[in-house]
Amino acid sequence: MRYTSAIGVATAITAGLSACGGPASSGDGTGGSGGDGDTIEAGIAYPLSTGFDPMITSGATPYAANMHIFEGLVDLDPVTLVARPTLATEMPKKINATTYRATLRKGATFHDGSAVTADDVVFSFERVLDPKNASLMAQFVPFIDRVTAVDASTVEFKLKYAFALFPSRISVVRIVPKKIAGADAKAFDSKPVGSGPYRFVSAVREDKIVMEKYDEYNGPHPAKAKKMVWRLISDPSARVSALKSGRVQAIEDVPYIDVKGFTGQDKVESVQSFGLLFLMFNCADARFEDKRVRQALHYALDTDKIISTALLGNAAAATGYVPATHPDYHKAATVYAHDPAKAKKLLAEAGVDKLSFTLMLTDNGWVKDIAPLIKESWAAVGVDASLDIQQSAAQYAEIDKGNFHALAAPGDPSVFGNDADLLLRWFYYGFWPENRYGWKGTPAYKRAKSLLDKAAAEPDAGKRKELWGQVTDLVADEAALYPVLHRKLPTAWREGTLTGFEPLPTTGLSFIDVGRA
The missing domain is CATH 3.40.190.10 (Periplasmic binding protein-like II)
Structure with missing residues (x-):
């Protein structure tokens, strides 16, 4: 599942799905015109x-x-x-x-x-x-x-x-x-x-x-x-x-390279989604304990180049936790525009001279297209990242053992619900911060939980949105897990x-x- 296996939800594989269920109606619609026409x-x-x-x-x-x-x-x-x-x-x-x-x-x-x-x-x-x-x-x-x-x-x-x-x-x-x-x-x-x-x-x-x-x-x-x-x-x-x-x-899931190839009766449309590519750092690793290092790696990314080259324009750079089209959008106080000079400055302030680590990535086609561009951006500020691309299940098995430095992967819990409370809690409350990226026990995590709990009980929609905005500012500044971009989903039909x-x-x-x- 793109939005769950990619973000490590436990998979319950069920055997014996073949030919289950009651009797089918005559034919299975194998003809090019759609079987019986209905x-x-x-x-x-x-x-x-x-x-x-x-x-x-x-x-x-x-x-x-x-x-x-x-x-x-x-x-x-x-x-x-x-x-x-x-x-x-x-x-x-x-x-x-x-x-x-x-x-x-x-x-x-x-x-x-x-x-x-x-x-x-x-x-x-x-x-x-x-x-x-x-x-x-x-x-x-x-x-x-x-x-x-x-x-x-x-x-x-x-x-x-x-x-x-x-x-x-x-x-x-x-x-x-x-x-x-x-x-x-x-x-x-x-x-x-x-x-x-x-x-x-x-x-x-x-x-x-x-x-x-x-x-x-x-x-x-x-x-x-x-x-x-x-x-x-x-x-x-x-x-x-x-x-x-x-x-x-x-x-x-039309490949981005094929989007412009649909003509005549075959239509294609790319819809902006919450679906994101995020960077997650192991905050329990000494290399990433200082948030300035995490921030530097975000500032180093040439996200516009990633979007135009690997995704052929089918994404929007993250300026907040949710995309600008979302009803609960809040522009984060920290927006990671491409700024190599600032990245180098933050690394220097954190006392980091030569940073080297392994970046895990999932094997989704579009993620693999992005991988070399991430490495290239980081190399430009003196950071050496080795790429480890594998199926998401294998990557998360290692992450859940604590065996990782950093991860770039897709995620999209919006299929379960589109309100900011659900979307924020998915990555910043409970399992992920406490078991995956080492945020448990930090003042920032305690603050995020407190704000989310306060917003959950707040009856006034405006005040709720304001509290979610404070959470967005917090997680953007911390950059323990934070989106790089929100991608568009191309669907085609006749x-x-x-x-x-x-x-x-x-x-x-x-x-x-x-x-x-």
């Missing part, structure tokens, strides 16, 4: 690296599929990332500062035909909150104290403390059937059952995922195609060829074959409210 075919960039259980999945591809298979009480619009009710009849109602209630959509059913009940909702949240389950989503809802069923269709949430973003944040928890997920979690992981507009049919790890319309779905976003076949095409050239040949109607299709600002493709033309 099948959406898509070219997906990543193979199945994990199963589908929404509590633990860390794979980009199953996570995207889950947007179609499962629902939350509240979901994020895949294009705008704005929260909207799905299984709930409306956004959760605030009873008091620490109590909310939600009412389930009448007649909602899971794909096995059973009714969605308040007990299923309670079970879904409790399994996420149970530490034994090591849920990826638990870190996003630490404010929930308990969830109870008021009646068969009403759920009440009691919070440990006031959290102003509660109504939208619970979108991270997808509702699953208790009798199925609770009976055999492993089987559920490979054969997911949700209440969304599409039901899972089958999956083959490096081949395809097949889903079909759930006819009994009665929610706000019914399937507009009878079937979907997601072709798992890791090779970028093959993915581009699949679109141009008409084998698929849309592809994700015009006239789909209705309602839009590219996403996050990894993946969405066919919610999309049909075949």
